[in-house]
Amino acid sequence: MNGNGENGKSKRYTIFVLLTLAFVAVMVMYVEAMAFPSLPMVMRDFGLTVEDYALASWIVTIYLVVGAVAIPVFGKLGDIYGKKKMLVIAMSIYTVMVTLTGFSRDISDSIYVMIFFRAVQGLAMSMFPLAFSIIRDEFPREKLAVAQGVISAMFGVGTVVGVVVGAWVTEMWGWQWTYHTVAPVALLFTLLVAFKIKESPVRIKAKVDYVGASILGSMLVLFLVGVTETRNRGWTDPLVVGLLIASIAMMLAFVLWLPRAKDPLVRPALLKERDIALTNGIAFMIGFALFTANQTVVAIGGFTFQLDTIGTGLLMLPMAAVTLILGPSAGFVVKKRGPKWPMTAGMILCIMGFVMLLGYHSTQEEVMVGITVMGAGSAFAMVGSINMLLITTPKEETGISTAMNMIIRTSGSVVGPALAAVIISNNSSIIPGIGAVPDEYAYQLIFIMATVFMGIGVILGLLLTNRLALPELEKSGPRPAGVATDPSNGSK
Incomplete structure (x- = not known):
């Protein structure tokens, strides 16, 4: 009886941890889902035009740049001092900076003030590797893929909430209220994590680089x-x-x-594991291609179709919805078949979406079809890559390995949109009655670029060894990183 009671209590706690961290993902994605679509409105409020798109895009990219640096630092600090402790610090920073970002236009009419607040807010990107590491510590290996699928689905939920509710809030009361509405929610979840989630017992002795x-x-x-x-x-x-x-x-x-x-930011020894190195290469390609395409779709909606924030959000809604629906499914497929083939198939679907957008983006319906295919692919690509990394990484190295992966993925997410923003800014024409609008050449070049990078990701994916989190290995202890899936168990 006591054993069953303890097991039930442990199961309820594990579910609570998963749901809490999942809703943290919803909260963050609610804000970030509107960061791209609200750019045209933010630009108007700060007196910028399409020629300043490269500058305005810093609102998104600076968040990612700082995040790329903060992720390994907080990840290592989490390994040393406790993942929960560092997660609470990251969430506290996020709460304060989300509040200040909402008031940035009232504080100053310079967009650089908002960019600064977004930069400090980027420190909170470290929440995600910390959350993934906590889940890794709480869940048995055979259930890890499903748990990661739930988290990935919540990214989709947050995106849906952002592009629907957030777009309506932005259009009715202004982009500032995207931040105002999330500030009290951020405070609530910070308190929940601080007082309800237990500290992870996994520690390493190291120094921060x-x-x-x-x-x-x-x-x-x-x-x-x-x-x-x-x-x-x-x-x-x-x-x-x-x-x-x-x-x-x-x-x-x-x-x-x-x-x-002594303790490098990126551990070269981890990259000696072939599949970890390949997975990190794939992470860069996924980050580059997906963020580049997303930013370009926003430009098509806001500048070419002249849509308001709600219209731009609804343009991206099919992609968010399909990601939400397929996130948990991707987790189950990865659990049964291993991460290699779902991830590779997902990247191929993304390429199909890019090609559709390359040839057909003159109407809203055409754009919706292309990004829906892209969204379906991204669900499998993201869940597969995360699980491949976690399966191959020793448990005590999860924090630094996840952080390293997010550095690489975030670097791609920074470089791709930055190049896309410059292409858009440098290739625009003045249309009477409308103003500056990006040229067709700009869109074509960007989608070709995204296709090439995702194609490289597919090649890397085909070189991976498929792996499964086998329950029998979990029972006997952590599975060595080099143990591959038996072909009869789903590697084919």
């Missing part, structure tokens, strides 16, 4: 500033060339620093 984090952040910022300045100066301007060369120098410095760091 602050030098590596600084080099990585400098590399990304220099690259983004250089790319953004091409709109006003061109690619051959000495300042632009200097910034890009400095970015490359920082990248080389980062690579040279890794073997010298």
Whole structure:
């Protein structure tokens, strides 16, 4: 009786942890789902035009840049001091900065103030690897894929809520209320995590690589500033060339620093595991292609179709809805068949969506069809890649491995949209009665670029070894990272 009671209590607690962290994902995606669609409205409020799109896109990209640096730092701190403790700190930062971002236009008429608030808000991106690591610690390996599928589905829920409810809130009361409405919810969930979730017992002794984090952040910022300045100066301007060369120098410095760091930001030893290295390469391609396509669809809706925020949100709704529906299904498929083939099939579906958008984006219906296919593919690609990483990573290295993966994926998510924003800013025409509108060439070039990068992801996916989280191995202890799936159990 006592054993059954304890098991029931443990099961209820595990479900509570999953639901709490899942709704944190909903909360964050509610805000981020509106970050792209509300850009045209934000630009108007700050007196910007389509020629300033590269600057305005910093509202999204700076959040990702800071997140790319914060993720490994908070991930390592979580491994050292406790994942729950660092999650509470990250969520507290998020609550404060979401509140300030909502008042940024009242504080100053300069868009740089909002960009600054969004930058600090980016520290909270570390919530996600911390949450995934907590789930890894709480769930048995054979149930991990389903749990990850639930979290991925909640990303879809948050996106749906954002593009429907958030779009309505934005159109009725302004983009500021996207942030105002989420601030009390963020506070509530911060308190829930602080007082209701237990600290993970998994710890490692290590030091945080602050030098590596600084080099990585400098590399990304220099690259983004250089790319953004091409709109006003061109690619051959000495300042632009200097910034890009400095970015490359920082990248080389980062690579040279890794073997010298006692506890490096990115652990090269993990990348010696072939499937971990391939999965991280895939993560970059997925981040690059999906974020690039999403930003471009927003530009099509806001500038070409001249849609308001609600219209742009509804344009993206099919993609969000199909991601929501297929997220849990992807988790079950990954559990039964292993992550390789669902992930690879998902990337192929994304390519099909990109090709559709490349050839057909002159009507809203055509765009909806293309992004729906893309959304279906992204559900399987994301769930598959996360689970491949978790299955191959030793449990005590989950935090740093997940953080490393998110650095790489976030880097792709930063670089892709930055290039897309510059392409849009540099290729626009003035239409009487409407104003500056991106050229057809800009859209075609961006979708070709997304297709190429996702195609590289497919090639990397085919090189993976399929793996299953086998219950019998879970019972006997953690499965070695090199144990592959028996072909008879779903690797084919």
